[in-house]
Structure formats: structure tokens, C-alpha cells
Amino acid sequence: MSIKDFYDAVGGSYDEIMRRLLSEERVKKYLGKFLNDKSFEQMTEEIAQKKWEDAFRDAHNLKGISVNLGLQSLFESSSELCESMRNGEPSVDIQPMYDRVKTDYETVVSSIGQL
Amino acid sequence: MRSKVMVVDDMPINCDILEEILEDEYEVIIAGGGREALEVLTQKHDEIGALLLDLMMPEVDGFAVLEFMKKNGWMDKVPVIIISGENTVEAERRCFDMGVSDFIQKPFDNSLVRRRVSNVADLFSYKNKLEERVAKQTEILRKQAAKLQKSNTELIDILATVVEGRNMESGLHVKRVKGFTRILAMRLLKDFPEYGLTEAQVEVIAAASALHDVGKIAIPDHILLKPGKLTDEEFACMKTHTTRGSEILSEIKGVWDESYSKMSYEICRHHHERYDGRGYPDGLAGEDIPLSAQIVGVADVYDALVTERCYKKPFSTEEAFNMITGGKCGTFSPKLMEAFTRARSDFEELARSRE
Structure with a gap:
């Protein structure tokens, strides 16, 4: 899979990421590091344990890194989830939001695996 | 010229990306959290040319780092650039109220980060140099004034001694x-x-x-x-x-x-x-x-x-x-x-x- 195909698969703009990060090699390197990031796993656990403050922070981290790497779908779903936890315990059922994040995250991870 | 730049972020990947952007021009010091940042600052605040700071970190967050720097009078010496995924106006305003030099929102652009860092680092380096020079000259002036005052009172005492003798x-x-x-x-x-x-x-x-x-x-x-x-x-x-x-x-x-x-x-x-x-x-x-x-x-x-x-x-x-x-x-x-x-x-x- 090429970098361009990758961005088509995860719903991001190849041109935009190239404008900001300048080289495919660098983009690929950063995406490789994304696999080492534990924000998603930690967030999953924290939500299960209702540690809302920690879950908010990890969702925020996930949102930050995905926007910076141009992972548009994951950025959008994690932003929504993050905002729902900004003031502590969410007032709505967050399961659908979480599921979207999970789907987007898994798409990103498997696509990086095909690079 | 302070040649070190410190990056404070609890996410290793963010630190890696920023290090890569800056390592050609600066010696990059990484702090993986707020507490570590306070320790490094305590030892090396006068060597750091710019500080790139994440806001959201466990335990000691970015605002706590800013408070600590402000309390120690370092905000005037070390320029701080916030790098955050936080896109609320309140957070940005609060950071500027506390004296940060710049606020970069994610997603950031590699070459712009580099330029913004060198801008504030150069500016503060120039400002610090000027302040040092002014302080040095003020000290010289103060010494000269003290010397002058001493010679004034000595002159008076000499005259007074003449009168006393008479x-x-x-x-x-x-x-x-x-x-x-x-x-x-x-x-x-x-x-x-x-x-x-x-x-x-x-x-x-x-x-x-x-x-x-x-x-x-x-x-x-x-x-x-x-x-x-x-x-x-x-x-x-x-x-x-x-x-x-x-x-x-x-x-x-x-x-x-x-x-x-x-x-x-x-x-x-x-x-x-x-x-x-x-x-x-x-x-x-x-x-x-x-x-x-x-x-x-x-x-x-x-x-x-x-x-x-x-x-x-x-x-x-x-x-x-x-x-x-x-x-x-x-x-x-x-x-x-x-x-x-x-x-x-x-x-x-x-x-x-x-x-």
C-alpha cells in the first residue's frame, strides 16, 4: 500500500500531510511510531473503570496525534468522544462514540501494517 | 546564545516528532512529563533557549509548569511555546495570560514549528543579552554614584575638620x-x-x-x-x-x-x-x-x-x-x-x- 492509498483508506488528505511533513519517508516513520502509542488501549481501560479524567486525557492525546498525522476519521471520532468526557462523567451513552473510535483506530492500525 | 530547546510532552511520539524537527539546529532535551520538566528547569533554566510545552499531562500538567516558572521568575527569561491539541479559546487565552510566547495548535507544520521556535529563541536571546548589559551598566553607575557620594562627604568632613581645629x-x-x-x-x-x-x-x-x-x-x-x-x-x-x-x-x-x-x-x-x-x-x-x-x-x-x-x-x-x-x-x-x-x-x- 502506498502512502497515498493509506490516506484514502483512513479518510485523510495526502496532499495536506505532505505539505506539513514534507516527505513520505518521514510520514511513514511517524506512522510506525503510532503503533507504539498506548493512548487507545489506556483509554479503553479507563472508560471501563470510569476514570473519566484519565480517559479524557488519553482521548485528547489520541485526538492530538491523529490530527497531526492527518488521520482524519480517527481525529473526528476521537474528538467527539473526548468532548463528551471533558467535564467528567458523560451525560450521554458513549458506547456508539467509542465503537466508532475503535473501528477507526483498527482501520488505521491494519492499514499501517500494510505499508 | 542558549543552544538547548526543551520539549515537554507525556506522549513519546510527540517528543520524537518535535525532536526530529529541531535537532538540526538545537540540542533537544526531552521531558516526558510535568514533574520531570520542573526538575530539568530547576537545574538548567538558564541554558534553555526555548520550551515547547504540552498542556494535558497527568499529575503535573502544562499549567502547573507555567505556574512554577512564573513563581521563579523564569517566564521572562525562557520563551514558552505551547503545542496542544486543545482548541478552545479559553485555554489559549489562559496560556497567554500566563506569559507564553506562542501557541501552536495541532496539526502543526514541521517547517513552521522550526521557524516559530527560532523566532522566539532569537528574540529572547537578544532580550536577555540586552538586560544583562543594562544590569552590568547599572551596577557600574551605582558604584560610581557611591564613590562620588563618598568623596562628597569626605570633602565636607575635611572642611569641617579645619573648622574644628580652629x-x-x-x-x-x-x-x-x-x-x-x-x-x-x-x-x-x-x-x-x-x-x-x-x-x-x-x-x-x-x-x-x-x-x-x-x-x-x-x-x-x-x-x-x-x-x-x-x-x-x-x-x-x-x-x-x-x-x-x-x-x-x-x-x-x-x-x-x-x-x-x-x-x-x-x-x-x-x-x-x-x-x-x-x-x-x-x-x-x-x-x-x-x-x-x-x-x-x-x-x-x-x-x-x-x-x-x-x-x-x-x-x-x-x-x-x-x-x-x-x-x-x-x-x-x-x-x-x-x-x-x-x-x-x-x-x-x-x-x-x-x-
């Missing part, structure tokens, strides 16, 4: 009058702010008081050193020590600071004026008499009373106090008398410590 009876008179002057002036500074005295002015008045009788070098010995009461004619001559002294002082130009020469002149000429206008040489009344001369007037009279002179025995400190406040030795400003009353014990302590 005026055989009063070897310590000049020193004690200086002490009484300082006591009274400090009391006025503290209790009567309407006079607007400063500590620096008090020191000049005290130093200049040493010259109050400089004109006595122009008085003939048979009058100056006469043991008994002076005739009217002799007393008229004696009184000219105020005018002769001020004339001498006005001849001394260019070698001492103007504040000293003006103060010495005022004291020398007017320390025998009376608040009711019946003093000499100019018959000034009330607040037309320079404050410095009013103060030295009290100090001079007090010392004359409690000291033995060739024409009189010493009075006790209690008698001296009562004579001055009772108007037996001239009239003084009510405020000055109030200050004198409040400073009574300080006057008596100095009077007792003589010899």
Missing part, C-alpha cells in the same frame, strides 16, 4: 550635631511624610550639617574663643559666621555634587533663623526657612546646651529638653518640636554616649 572647644561638636540631625530628620521622614523626605536626602542633610559653622574660621580669635559674655559689637561680628560661611561655600564650585553644595549653603546660612522671623542673618520666618536648616538649628542648640563651653556649664538632658520645647532657645516649627519630643530618648542616648 574652634578649639568643639572637637566633637560637629560629629554630635551630625548625629542629632540624622535622628531628627529620620523621625520627620517616618512621622511627617508631608515633608517628602527621602533617606538619601536625610544622609545629605546629615553630611552637610558638618559645615554649619564653617564661617567661624573668619571670626577673630578674641571673639570666637572669648570665655565671657560677648559685647553687642562682638556678638554682631559673631553672627556673621552664617553669612561668611555661606559666602565661602558658594565659592566652592564644580568639585562637589549640587545637592550637597545647596544643602550645605542653606544650613550654613540659615541655622540661626527663628520660626517667628526674629533670627539671623535674613530674618526668614516659618517654612521660608529651609527644612535642613531648621533641623540642624535644633540639633545645634541641643548640643550647645548639653555640652560644656568656655562660657557655660552643661545643662542636664532634661533641662535641655525643657528649654528647647519651652521656647527658651529660639522658636521652632511645631511639627519639628513634635518630632523632637518623640525622638527625645534617642537624643538623650546620643548625648550620654559622648566622649
Whole structure:
């Protein structure tokens, strides 16, 4: 899979990421590091344990890194989830939001695996 | 030039990306959290040319790092750039309120991050250099001013010593009058702010008081050193020590600071004026008499009373106090008398410590 195909698969703009990060090699390197990031796993656990403050922070981290790497779908779903936890315990059922994040995250991870 | 840049972020991937952007130009120090950042800052704040800071971190967050820096006065020395996924206006405003230099929102652009870092780092480097230079020059100026002040008081003391030598009876008179002057002036500074005295002015008045009788070098010995009461004619001559002294002082130009020469002149000429206008040489009344001369007037009279002179025995400190406040030795400003009353014990302590 090429970098361009990758961005088509995860719903991001190849041109935009190239404008900001300048080289495919660098983009690929950063995406490789994304696999080492534990924000998603930690967030999953924290939500299960209702540690809302920690879950908010990890969702925020996930949102930050995905926007910076141009992972548009994951950025959008994690932003929504993050905002729902900004003031502590969410007032709505967050399961659908979480599921979207999970789907987007898994798409990103498997696509990086095909690079 | 501070060549180090510190990156503070709890996510290793963010640190890696920023390090890669900056490592060509700077030595990059990574802190994986707020607490670690505080430790590094404590040791190396004066080596860091710019700080890239994440806001959302566990335990010690970005705001806590900013608070810590502010408390230690480092915000003026180390430029801080916030790099955050936080896109609320409140967070950004709060950061700028705390003195950050820049706020970069994610997603960021590699080349723009590099340029923004070098912009603030260069600016702060220039600012720090200027401030150091100003501080150094201020220190030089301060030393020169101190030296100048020292030479001013030394010059005054040399002149005063000449007068002392001539005026055989009063070897310590000049020193004690200086002490009484300082006591009274400090009391006025503290209790009567309407006079607007400063500590620096008090020191000049005290130093200049040493010259109050400089004109006595122009008085003939048979009058100056006469043991008994002076005739009217002799007393008229004696009184000219105020005018002769001020004339001498006005001849001394260019070698001492103007504040000293003006103060010495005022004291020398007017320390025998009376608040009711019946003093000499100019018959000034009330607040037309320079404050410095009013103060030295009290100090001079007090010392004359409690000291033995060739024409009189010493009075006790209690008698001296009562004579001055009772108007037996001239009239003084009510405020000055109030200050004198409040400073009574300080006057008596100095009077007792003589010899």
C-alpha cells in the first residue's frame, strides 16, 4: 500500500500531510511510531473503570496525534468522544462514540501494517 | 546564545516528532512529563533557549509548569511555546495570560514549528543579552554614584575638620550635631511624610550639617574663643559666621555634587533663623526657612546646651529638653518640636554616649 492509498483508506488528505511533513519517508516513520502509542488501549481501560479524567486525557492525546498525522476519521471520532468526557462523567451513552473510535483506530492500525 | 530547546510532552511520539524537527539546529532535551520538566528547569533554566510545552499531562500538567516558572521568575527569561491539541479559546487565552510566547495548535507544520521556535529563541536571546548589559551598566553607575557620594562627604568632613581645629572647644561638636540631625530628620521622614523626605536626602542633610559653622574660621580669635559674655559689637561680628560661611561655600564650585553644595549653603546660612522671623542673618520666618536648616538649628542648640563651653556649664538632658520645647532657645516649627519630643530618648542616648 502506498502512502497515498493509506490516506484514502483512513479518510485523510495526502496532499495536506505532505505539505506539513514534507516527505513520505518521514510520514511513514511517524506512522510506525503510532503503533507504539498506548493512548487507545489506556483509554479503553479507563472508560471501563470510569476514570473519566484519565480517559479524557488519553482521548485528547489520541485526538492530538491523529490530527497531526492527518488521520482524519480517527481525529473526528476521537474528538467527539473526548468532548463528551471533558467535564467528567458523560451525560450521554458513549458506547456508539467509542465503537466508532475503535473501528477507526483498527482501520488505521491494519492499514499501517500494510505499508 | 542558549543552544538547548526543551520539549515537554507525556506522549513519546510527540517528543520524537518535535525532536526530529529541531535537532538540526538545537540540542533537544526531552521531558516526558510535568514533574520531570520542573526538575530539568530547576537545574538548567538558564541554558534553555526555548520550551515547547504540552498542556494535558497527568499529575503535573502544562499549567502547573507555567505556574512554577512564573513563581521563579523564569517566564521572562525562557520563551514558552505551547503545542496542544486543545482548541478552545479559553485555554489559549489562559496560556497567554500566563506569559507564553506562542501557541501552536495541532496539526502543526514541521517547517513552521522550526521557524516559530527560532523566532522566539532569537528574540529572547537578544532580550536577555540586552538586560544583562543594562544590569552590568547599572551596577557600574551605582558604584560610581557611591564613590562620588563618598568623596562628597569626605570633602565636607575635611572642611569641617579645619573648622574644628580652629574652634578649639568643639572637637566633637560637629560629629554630635551630625548625629542629632540624622535622628531628627529620620523621625520627620517616618512621622511627617508631608515633608517628602527621602533617606538619601536625610544622609545629605546629615553630611552637610558638618559645615554649619564653617564661617567661624573668619571670626577673630578674641571673639570666637572669648570665655565671657560677648559685647553687642562682638556678638554682631559673631553672627556673621552664617553669612561668611555661606559666602565661602558658594565659592566652592564644580568639585562637589549640587545637592550637597545647596544643602550645605542653606544650613550654613540659615541655622540661626527663628520660626517667628526674629533670627539671623535674613530674618526668614516659618517654612521660608529651609527644612535642613531648621533641623540642624535644633540639633545645634541641643548640643550647645548639653555640652560644656568656655562660657557655660552643661545643662542636664532634661533641662535641655525643657528649654528647647519651652521656647527658651529660639522658636521652632511645631511639627519639628513634635518630632523632637518623640525622638527625645534617642537624643538623650546620643548625648550620654559622648566622649
